[in-house]
Amino acid sequence: MLDVDLAVVGAGPAGAAAAITAARAGLSVGVLDRAVFPRDKCCGDGLTTGALRRLESLGLDPTVLPSWQPVRRARVRVPDGRVACLELPDPDRVRAATVPRRELDSALVGLARAAGAEVDEGRAVTAVTACGGGCGVELALDDGSSLRAWYVVAADGMWSPLRKALGLAERGYLGEWHALRQYYRGVGPAARDFWVWFEDDLRPGYAWSFPLPDGRANLGFGLRRTPGEPTGSMKRRWEDLLSRPHIAEVLGPDATPEEPVRAWPIPARIGATRLAGLGGRVLFAGDAARAADCMTGEGIAQALETGELAARAAVAAGAEDPGRAAADYRSVVRRGMALDDHVSGVFSRVLASERGSRAWFGIANATLTSRRVFARWMFEDYPRAGLVTPWRWRRGWLSTPAPFPAGD
Ligand SMILES: Cc1cc2nc3c(=O)[nH]c(=O)nc-3n(C[C@H](O)[C@H](O)[C@H](O)COP(=O)(O)OP(=O)(O)OC[C@H]3O[C@@H](n4cnc5c(N)ncnc54)[C@H](O)[C@@H]3O)c2cc1C
Missing domain, CATH: 3.30.70 (Alpha-Beta Plaits)
Structure with a gap:
């Protein structure tokens, strides 16, 4: 008998999304985080439309958090001094916002608990091994105890101790971005x-x-x-x-x-990263899956998405088929987020050159419509590679209202 069906290491957005998704699907879920919440996470605290949509589908209303700040427009300045004012459409709804991670992540942990997950704070995972016979995973904790599960979602951040423990860390890897x-x-x-x-x-x-x-x-x-x-x-x-x-x-x-x-x-290289270890028993999510956007460095929406996808893959495969869980997870990432990452990479290269960034600014700032289209694209209202991935198109896809009302 294992202790839980699914263990989640790390209770940031990726781990919380995995825990909420798996618990609601009926799995017993144990979440471990070495921090005690509320905890800070070094971050810009910016929520894109993509992140807001994911919070809405998980059932979290961030508008009630004390430091919630809706954003109506972005001002973008380029080196020659020109400033574009990118108004987001539909002022009655919120397409972008900021909220400190201390508040957001705590609220997500609360939601994971409410969904039925057992969340253990202040407990670090120190080692991960396959259980005897390969049927499950054993996590060793810093207090000498252990937790055994059929699956583990490793949502343990950029330095992912689980990735290291499994020998899957990239040698000398320091991330695609460094931010202050x-x-x-x-x-x-x-x-x-x-x-x-x-x-x-x-x-x-x-x-x-x-x-x-x-x-x-x-x-x-x-x-x-x-x-x-x-x-x-x-x-x-x-x-x-x-x-x-x-x-x-x-x-x-x-x-x-x-x-x-x-x-x-x-870390922003999900298209070139190992997403699973121990034959599919361990699935990486969020920064541990190097999932941030390689053009902007935004990673909250991607953390929520990979957490949810990893949990869904484990639920669908069932306890006995970790190979299928890994294959399903890889496939859904390859057909979506990895392509978004590729498109972001192309734009990032354009922005890296002076001529490219001037041309980009001219096009984005040309008309009211171009400014709106660009603002929605920048804030991930639709996937970066949305236009070239027709299998992700849905009716009303480009006209779906933004998730939350703007309030006063
Ligand atoms: C300066 C900066 C600005 C950024 N600005 C933005 C922004 O404005 N918008 C945006 O969308 N993204 C932004 N990002 C990116 C975003 O912060 C990350 O992509 C996001 O936090 C990833 O979430 P996660 O759940 O994968 O990991 P984290 O949020 O890092 O959570 C990992 C969790 O794992 C726990 N953990 C680690 N090791 C262990 C262990 N051994 N045992 C148990 N628990 C463990 C940690 O305590 C932590 O709680 C920014 C990043 C930086 C650095």
Whole structure:
């Protein structure tokens, strides 16, 4: 007898989505996280339409969270000083928002509990092995106990201890992006908008200021990593960015940092990553599956999606057929998210060159319609590779209303 049908390691968005999906499908689910919630996660806290749609389908209403901040428009500045104002359509509904991860992830953990999953906080997994006869997985925990399950969803983040333990970690891998975040309070009125600054020395990366309620904002920047090349001091780059007049002007004279900077890598190569281990008994999700978008570094929607897909694959395959679970999971990722990642890679290369980014800006900013289309695409209202994957088209696909009402 195993302890649970499905164990989930990591209770971020990927792990919570897996736990909610599996518990609602009738599996017994045990979730382990080494952190105690609410916990911070170094992140821009930006929710795309894709992420909002997934939260809605899981049954989470993020609009009730204390620091929920809907976003109506994005202002995008390019190095020559031009600024595009990308208004999202349908002001009565929310297509983008920010909410601190401390609040979002806690709410997701609460939803996993309500769905019937047993969530154990403050418990780290230290080792993973196949149970005797290959029928299940045993997780060793830092307090000397263990948990046995038919399947494990490894949603244990960028450094995925489970990936390492199974010998599936890529040698010297540091992620596709490196990003830094700092919260500010007392920001000026211009920082009530959602800002993205493309700078010559960051391209295709960018700096951001994402609004939060009560004069707060989440600021930071992300850099694409070139394998083998160090990023240099992120802190020094940050000080330099903050001193640029166009950024300082948006922040305003009273902006004050709330806490020290934090930096963290972002893994974005789902199309070239092992998604399963131990013959399909372990399925990787979220950052552990390197699932973030390789053009923007956004990974919450992708974490929710892979968590759900991995859980569904385990449910559909049943306890005895882990090979099928792995094959189903790989196949659904290959026919969807891996293609989105490929398209993002193409655009990222365009943005990396000066000519490419100028041409992109000209096209995106040409008319009201192009600005709307681009804003919806940027905020993942439809999949990046949506136009070339007809098997994902559904009736009303491009006109589905945004998930949550905007409120006052
Ligand atoms: C600076 C920065 C800005 C970003 N901005 C955005 C943004 O604005 N929008 C967006 O969509 N994405 C953004 N991302 C990406 C996003 O944060 C990640 O893609 C997302 O958090 C991945 O979720 P996850 O559930 O896979 O992993 P995580 O959220 O990292 O969760 C992993 C969990 O695993 C637990 N864990 C780890 N090891 C163990 C262990 N041994 N035992 C038990 N538990 C363990 C951890 O405690 C953690 O809770 C940003 C990332 C960075 C670094």
